[in-house]
Amino acid sequence: MAQDIGAAGLDEALVTAARAAGYDTLTALQEAALPVLLRGGNAVLHASTGAGVTGAFALPLLGRLAEADDREGGPSALVLTPTPERAEAVAGAMAILAGESGVTVRAAGPGWRSPGADVLVMASDRAMNAVQASALKLEAVQAVVFTELSEQQALGLGEALDTLVTLVPRDAQRVITSGELTSEVERFVESHVRRALTMPARPADPAAEQAAEPIAQIAYIVVAESQKPELAARLLQGGEGDVLLFTRTSARAERMQAELERRGILDDDGVSIRVAAFNADVAGGDRVLSYDVPFSVDQLRRLHAGGGTIMVTPAELAHFRRMAREAPFTVKQRRARELDGSGLDAFRESVRAALGEEDLAAQLLVLDPLFEEHSPAEVAAALSALLRRRAPVRPAAGAGTAAGAADTGSVPKSAMSPGFARLFVSIGTRDNVRPADIVGAITGEAGIKGDQVGRVDIRDTFSVVEVAASAAEKVIRALNGTTMRGRSLRVDFDRKKGGPDAGPRGGGPRRTSRPGGPGGAHGPGGPGGAGGRPRRRPPE
Numbered sequence: 001m002a003q004d005i006g007a008a009g010l011d012e013a014l015v016t017a018a019r020a021a022g023y024d025t026l027t028a029l030q031e032a033a034l035p036v037l038l039r040g041g042n043a044v045l046h047a048s049t050g051a052g053v054t055g056a057f058a059l060p061l062l063g064r065l066a067e068a069d070d071r072e073g074g075p076s077a078l079v080l081t082p083t084p085e086r087a088e089a090v091a092g093a094m095a096i097l098a099g100e101s102g103v104t105v106r107a108a109g110p111g112w113r114s115p116g117a118d119v120l121v122m123a124s125d126r127a128m129n130a131v132q133a134s135a136l137k138l139e140a141v142q143a144v145v146f147t148e149l150s151e152q153q154a155l156g157l158g159e160a161l162d163t164l165v166t167l168v169p170r171d172a173q174r175v176i177t178s179g180e181l182t183s184e185v186e187r188f189v190e191s192h193v194r195r196a197l198t199m200p201a202r203p204a205d206p207a208a209e210q211a212a213e214p215i216a217q218i219a220y221i222v223v224a225e226s227q228k229p230e231l232a233a234r235l236l237q238g239g240e241g242d243v244l245l246f247t248r249t250s251a252r253a254e255r256m257q258a259e260l261e262r263r264g265i266l267d268d269d270g271v272s273i274r275v276a277a278f279n280a281d282v283a284g285g286d287r288v289l290s291y292d293v294p295f296s297v298d299q300l301r302r303l304h305a306g307g308g309t310i311m312v313t314p315a316e317l318a319h320f321r322r323m324a325r326e327a328p329f330t331v332k333q334r335r336a337r338e339l340d341g342s343g344l345d346a347f348r349e350s351v352r353a354a355l356g357e358e359d360l361a362a363q364l365l366v367l368d369p370l371f372e373e374h375s376p377a378e379v380a381a382a383l384s385a386l387l388r389r390r391a392p393v394r395p396a397a398g399a400g401t402a403a404g405a406a407d408t409g410s411v412p413k414s415a416m417s418p419g420f421a422r423l424f425v426s427i428g429t430r431d432n433v434r435p436a437d438i439v440g441a442i443t444g445e446a447g448i449k450g451d452q453v454g455r456v457d458i459r460d461t462f463s464v465v466e467v468a469a470s471a472a473e474k475v476i477r478a479l480n481g482t483t484m485r486g487r488s489l490r491v492d493f494d495r496k497k498g499g500p501d502a503g504p505r506g507g508g509p510r511r512t513s514r515p516g517g518p519g520g521a522h523g524p525g526g527p528g529g530a531g532g533r534p535r536r537r538p539p540e
Contacts, residue, residue, distance in 0.1 A: 002279045003031050009038060010059060011066040017099025018059065018421045024248035027052035028296035032199045034060050040143075040195040042171050044455060046188055048179035049536035050312075051261050055083045057145050057175050058094045064143070064173075065118055068102040074140035080164065082152045084109050084123045090147065091121040124152055128160040131167060142171035149188065150180040154432060158184060163337075165192045182432065215301060217330045219309040220320060222353045228311055229259050232291055235309065236265050236273055241286030243273045246303055248292040250277040256291060278303065297323045309334065314356020325452045346389060361436030365443060365450030422456045422494035423473040431485040433458065441489075446471065446478035458470035464494050 002025035006015050026034065029051045036043050037060035047053050057079075065076055079094070081087040084107075091107035096106050098119075106117035108130070114120055120132075126145075130136035144165070146152070152161060165174070165188075174193045178185050181198075189196055223231050236243060245260075247253045257275045260266050266273055276282045278299055279291075288308030293316045294300040300323050304310070312320050326333045335349065370379050371482050435456040442453055442465070454466030467475050472493070479491045 002026060008034050008059070010034075011101055013099055013101040014059065014062055014066060014097065017097055017101070018055075020099070021096050022251045023055060023059075023097075024250055024277065027055070028298060029053065029199060030056045033057065036197055036199075037061065037173070038063055040064065042174045042175040042193050044185075044193070044196050044198045046178060046181055046198055046200065047200075048297070048316070048319040048322070050316035052295050053147075053177050054090060054093050055097070057147075057177065058090075058097050059172075061119070061143055061145070061175075062098050062101060062103050062105075063093065065103045065190075068142070076140060077119040077143045077145070078127070078138065078141050078147040078168070079119065079121040079147060080124045080127055080152075080161070081121065081147050082123065082155055082157065084126065086147070087121045087123050088400065091119075094119060110242065114483060124157045124160050124164065127164060131164065138167045139169065140417075141168050142173050143175065144168045145175045145177070146188075147177045149176050149178040150182050150185050151178075151454060153182070153184045153188075154434070161188065162192075180320075183482065184432065201329065202496045204296070205511045212328055214328050214330045216307045216322070217332060218304050218307055219332050219334045220477075221309065221334045221351075222311045222314060222356060224316065224352055225313055227352075229256070230289060231311065232256065232289065233260065233263050233265050234270075235261065235289055240271060242288045243271060243289065244282060245273060245275045245288055246278055246288070246290045246292070246294075247275065248278055248295070250280075252291070253277045253280075293320050294323070297326045300324070300329070304329070314353075317357065332413055347384075359434060359436055361434075361454075362439045362456070365436075365439055365453075368450060375486050419469055421468040421469045423467055423472060424463045424490075424492050424494040425465055425479070426461075426490040427484055427487055428459050428461045428463055430461055431487055433463070433485055435483065438463060440466065441479060441482065441484055442475055445482060446475045448475065 001507060005018050005023050008015075008026060008031075010018070029047050033043060033045060033056040037057065045053060045056055047056070055388065061077055066077065079087075081090055087107045087109065091105055091112070095105040097483075103118045104116070105119040105121065106112050106114040108114045108120060108122035108126060127136060131138065146161060146165075149161075153160070168174075174196070174480060176185070176189060176193060176196070206360055217419065221231065231451055234470045236245065245253075245256060247256055253275045257266075260273065260275070274282065278294060287505060288306065289311040290303060290305060290308065293312055294303055310320065321331070348372075367379060374382075425438060426440075435458065438456050438458075439450065439453050448468070452468035452471050455464075456466075457464045474492070476491050479489050482489050
């Protein structure tokens with residue numbers, strides 16, 4: 001049975017504020033983390049949005065500060081986030097939980113007055129800039145939280161984090177939250193976080209757990225929080241038998257009950273709909289719908305042992321998928337078009353899913369020149385018209401294909417984009433590199449536009465990138481010898497498919513050796529060799 005928040009040993013003002021915010025009971029992660037963090041211990045919270053991560057570190061942090069007498073001379077706690085937007089969200093949630101405890105929580109940015117705050121929440125790059133400008137002092141920090149560490153490192157903030165953690169007093173409490181325990185996360189923890197406990201504890205034999213037979217199949221639908229009431233009403237309307245709708249708190253259950261009554265859904269003949277919180281002692285029905293993602297694997301197993309459907313926001317996808325693997329369940333994604341016959345609703349739902357799931361950085365580079373000529377809304381409307389017509393995009397003679405545009409399935413992946421050449425780049429998935437990193441390095445170092453970069457195919461130890469044939473040699477010269485993710489790059493025409501025949505010279509292959517070979521990227525006179533130019537670090 002989940003622990004009541006009143007029994008967690010928190011300040012009474014914090015308990016009152018937490019109850020008002022809907023914290024009836026603790027999630028499994030919060031129940032494990034609170035005793036350790038209240039004692040001032042260091043911890044790694046291996047969890048993503050949806051597991052109650054913010055409450056897991058915020059409640060004990062606020063509890064310690066509420067009882068502390070020395071909260072003068074600068075922020076007593078620093079919470080570092082990947083982006084300013086995440087800082088806003090985390091600060092807002094923590095400020096609500098602080099309630100009348102006397103602990104002040106502020107975000108650093110427009111709309112907030114942060115001087116004198118007990119808890120300062122800010123994006124890591126802005127914290128680094130503030131420290132360098134002597135606008136932020138860390139001598140009084142008693143606790144530092146690095147949220148979403150794997151995501152921060154993937155965004156290129158690792159160097160800033162390594163610097164910031166060394167500026168915090170050695171005896172300050174250190175808390176890490178991370179959706180993935182990558183090798184970079186492990187290195188950071190080993191270097192900077194002494195005697196840290198990982199929660200939840202890692203399985204003794206992960207392979208054995210993965211080999212277990214699936215419990216059942218569950219369906220999930222990716223949906224924005226604001227769209228949940230309408231979608232739930234559609235899913236619950238019609239059918240027969242007993243239906244259970246679960247929500248994360250009793251307050252949300254009451255609101256959803258009122259919403260269904262307002263829509264008349266509860267009066268459907270032949271359907272009995274009950275709405276309850278996750279922790280309610282309610283027997284299962286013929287159909288189960290979770291309005292929110294369960295907090296833990298155990299909760300997922302209990303609620304959905306017989307299957308059912310779960311509504312998942314884009315931010316909760318990583319948490320949901322990890323739990324489904326560990327439980328284990330087989331999962332099937334349901335699309336909006338399965339729920340009604342409206343083509344417009346289905347189209348909007350696919351766009352919402354893309355906004356939450358796709359890596360959009362490379363596509364923004366492609367569209368950047370258009371934003372100088374038209375508003376983003378007009379560009380989006382034009383793309384919508386093209387997509388809904390499903391008209392194939394045919395590049396003009398000699399023109400390149402926009403990055404990612406050829407991946408719609410209209411051409412086979414093995415085909416070369418017209419007017420493009422394939423380049424070999426000596427970095428791959430083992431180096432945690434993404435398409436946006438490679439596109440950014442090419443456009444930054446070679447000075448070419450995003451629409452001159454085509455497909456980016458990242459393999460295990462290398463990548464194959466299409467660039468406009470007229471810019472291929474310029475890209476090779478610019479990137480050879482530069483450094484990305486700590487590795488010196490070797491770049492040349494890809495010999496396996498397409499090769500330099502597609503290059504700007506035509507009339508036969510260009511006699512350039514494979515990277516690392518004689519006369520190639522690191523041969524005599526090449527970058528890093530005699531007479532070569534010095535290595536430079538490309539923008540990340």
